[in-house]
Amino acid sequence: MTVPFLISQVSSPEIIDRIPGAYDHFVLPFCIGMVFCLCWLGVGLVRVLANLSSSDRKDLLLSFLNPKILWKDIKDIFCDCLLHLKIWQRKPLLGYMHSAIALGWFLLIVLGHLEVWLFAPRHLYLDNGALFYPIFYRYFIWMNPGHTTLRGSLFFFLMDLCLLYVLSGIALAVFKRFRSKLLGMKHTTKPSLMDRVALYSLWGIFPLRLLAESFTADLAGGSFLTLPANALLRYLFGENLYFLPWWWAYSICLGLFFVSLPFTRYMHILTEPLLIVMRNAGIKVRHPRKGFAEAEIYACSSCGLCLDACPMNVQKKNLRFSSVYFIRFLRRHNEKKINRIADKCLQCGKCLALCPVGVDSPAIRRRQRAAGNDPLPFDYSALKSPVPAGGEGKVMYFAGCMSHLTPRIIKAVLEVFRKAGEEFVFADEDGGICCGRPLMLAGKDRAAREVIEANRKMILESGCTTLVLSCPICLKVFREEYNLDGIEILHYTEYMDRLASRGRIIIDRKAVSYVYHDPCELGRGCGIYDAPRRLVEASGELRKAGKEGDESVCCGGSLGSLTLNYEDRGKITAGALENLLANNPDRIVTACPLCLKTFSDATPGVPVVDIAELVAGDTV
Amino acid sequence: MIDFGFHITPSGTLNLDDVDQKTVDTLSRADYGFRTCIACGSCTASCPAGVFSETSVRQAILSVLNGKDEKALRLLSSCMLCGKCLMVCPRGINTRHLILSLQKQFEG
Structure with missing residues (x-):
């Protein structure tokens, strides 16, 4: 008995060239679009690389030789560009939509090429139509009836499955354009004219592909999607289907998309891998427009998730100051608007935390500010x-400007030091120099x-081994810019959490409910979320805020x-x-003098306290 | 003019009609709150730079209003933009923006 499904035993070819020259004029729109897009991308890539500093270029080159970074590159590109895991985690429907279009399209391209490689490998050479043949493969072939193998059918099935996957994503995208709220977005961006051209052609590509392949499915083969569609079309239009116009339409749509691509938000599809590779190589923004910043600007997908994220957008008039528009105007070189938007931002970092691409627009804004203010x-x-005397080997407490404005925090921190029996020195008891973060x-x-150097010298000369700070603004700059080798830098919540875990202080739990406000610089800035929560939970009941953690809302100060x-x-x-009081807590508790002052001044109706006060008061 | 016998010493004379109002206009555009300053001195009292030098937002604002831009600039040269003055101002004046705008005008 023969096994008809095994390829090795099939004598006559499964696929026969229907068009002997493997060319038809309809491929021209696609080819023109593709070549134009590739040229534009090539020039853009050279421009980005040319504008990097030589040390950055070296870092980038070395990152390709480091297997650890290389693996991270591949993993990030797969997870972020194709699967869109970051969007999945926050908004599953949006995540499905993006991954359906990105991963589905990617699989269609890969499987399409694989099919050609298996069944018509000579067409993968450039002089034999490699540019367009795999894309329009189904037009050029004729399936030899009675010789289809399992392998061939599997490809037909997979291609139809991928097409269905993409089409479901496109359907969601069309729906989202009109009803974004149902997919979890309150505000969406206004697309520009070119964005619309690309958007509508993108919407058109896959339905047209389905139609084109359905029209030829009786000749070139198909599966669960294209074969029934073909039967229906034959029922409607007769046995001899005139399919060429649909292939023309499909090609024109693709061509239109690729020609408009460089001028639209869809550049993010191609720029994001570059951004990931550069970011993993450790490259930072040095100029608000050139080099790395350009990669970030083009990697912005203009999705508008930052619109709902920005705390300023409680007022609709502030929507125009959001990161997405900042990036858009940078791209358009609109200097006046760029400066206005750059100066307005609170630098809370929420847009960066929620950005699915990870465009560090707060950093670009700081570079833009530096261009004028430096x-x-x-x-x-x-x-x-x-230099405070007698600090050798001890803990140093640096209160910072803002804590001096809220002396209740200083009093509470000193009280905790006393109760824990800690020997410490107070660096800026009689005034000191600002940490430098506000200037940055x-x-x-x-x-x-200059101020960083002055403070750094003082701290190193004091001989202290641990530095405790009560202001997250200071903490961020101390950790990132001070280079205090050998000195442990702690926020007081971390320090007190350690005291509590080692039993040096014992916190008495009271029947009071709290909501904890994550200060921007402490949470998103330094990644400290758990230590303050543990302290609050030790003193009372911790209730949830509407949005918290890395989605917490800036206090406005x-x-x-x-x-x-x-x-x-x-x-x-x-x-x-309003966000904090969502679950009716008895008190608001925070860990930043600026947040404490801002909230207290706003008289929210419930007392606002600092964690230091909580710990000092409840320690037995 | 009737001579009542009072005199203004020439060194203390300040003719506001002769003063260039450009800085005042610029700062008013930057933050209109600038005009609402009541010279309470909260900013100066809380200023960390004021501990070591003659830094005073209050005096700087008065100096600008009196046309003494150079003095205002000098009074703010040690400012570290820490924002304490902004937090304590009873009129909600955006002092940091004023300081940057003043410095920018003279830089440009």
Whole structure:
């Protein structure tokens, strides 16, 4: 008995070239679009690489030789560009939509090429139509009836399955365009004219592919999707289907998409892998427009998830200051708008936390600010940072400017030190120099460097081994810019959490419910979410806020914004309070002097306390 | 003009009609709150740079209003933009924006 399904035993070919020259004029629109797009991308890539500093270029090159980074590159590209895991985690329907289009299309391309490689390998050479043949494979072939193998049928099935997968994503995308709220997005971006051209052609590509392949399915084969469609078409239009117009339409749609692609948000499809590779190589933004920033700008998918994320958007008029529009205007070189938007931002980092591509727009905004503000004059010769005596081997407490504005925090921290029996020195008891973070946020980098050096010298000379800070703004810059080798830098919540876990302080639990506000610089800035929560849970019941963790809402007091006025800040504070009071807690507790002051000033109706006060008060 | 016998010493004379209002206009555009300053001095009292140098937002605002831009600039040269003045201002004046705008005007 013969086994008809095994390829080795099939004598006559499964696939016969229907068009001997393997060419038809209809492939031209697609080819023109593809060649144009590839040329444009090539030039763009060279431009990005040319604008990198030589050390960055070296880092990028070395990253390809490091197997660890290379593996991370591959993993990130697969998870972020194809599967879109980041969107899946937050909004499953949106995640499905994106992965259906991205992964589905990718699989169609890969399987299409694999099919050609298996059945008509000579067409994978450039002089034999490699550019277009695998895309329009079904047009060029004729399936030899009675000789179909299991392998061939499997491909037919897989191709139809992938097409269905993509089509389901496209259907969701069309639905989202009109009813974004149902997919979990309150605001979406307004597409530009070119975006619309690309969008509608993208919507058209896959239904047209289905039609084109259905029209030829009786000749070139098909599966569960295309064969019934073909039967239906033959029932409707007769046995001899005139299929060429559909292949033309499919090709034109593809061509239109690729020609418009470089001028639209869909550039993110091709730029994101570049961004991932550069980011994993450790490259940072140095210029608001060129080099790495350009890769970030083109990698922005303009999806608008940052619109709902931005705390400023409690007022609709502030939508225009969102990251997505900042990036759009950077791309259009609209200087006036760029500066206005760059200065307005609170630098809370929520847009970055929620960005599915990970475009660090807060950093680009800081670079943009630095372009204007770094040359501004300053004179810090009079400022002093006296070295506290007797700090050798001890804990140093640095309160920072904002804690001096809320002395209740300082009092509470000192109380905890006393109760734990810790020997410490107080660095800026009689005043000190600012940590430098506010200057960095304002783009005055040279000035920031000077205050950082002054403080750094003081800390190193004191001989302390642990540095405890009560302001997350200070903490961020101390950890990232100070290079205090050998000195442990802790936020007081981490420090107190450690004291509690080692039994040096015992916190008495009271019957009070709290909601914890994650300060931007502590949570998203330094990644500290658990230590403060453990402390709060030790003192009472911890209730959930509407949005918390890396989605917490800025209190509105942020020093990140340079131009936001008092009234607008008040609206943000009110929005943040509404979010915090969602589950009716008895008290709001936070871990940042700036948040404490902002919330207290807004008189939310429930007391606002700092974790240090909580711990100091409840420690027995 | 009737001579009542009072005199203004020439060194203390300040003719606001002769003062260039450009800086005042720029700062008013930057933050209109600038005009609402009541010179309470909360900003100066809370200023960390003020501990070591003659840094005073209050005096700087008064100086700008009196046309003494150079003095205002000097009074703010040690500013570290820490934002304490912004937090304590009873009129909600965006002092950091004012300081940057003032410095920017003279830089440009």
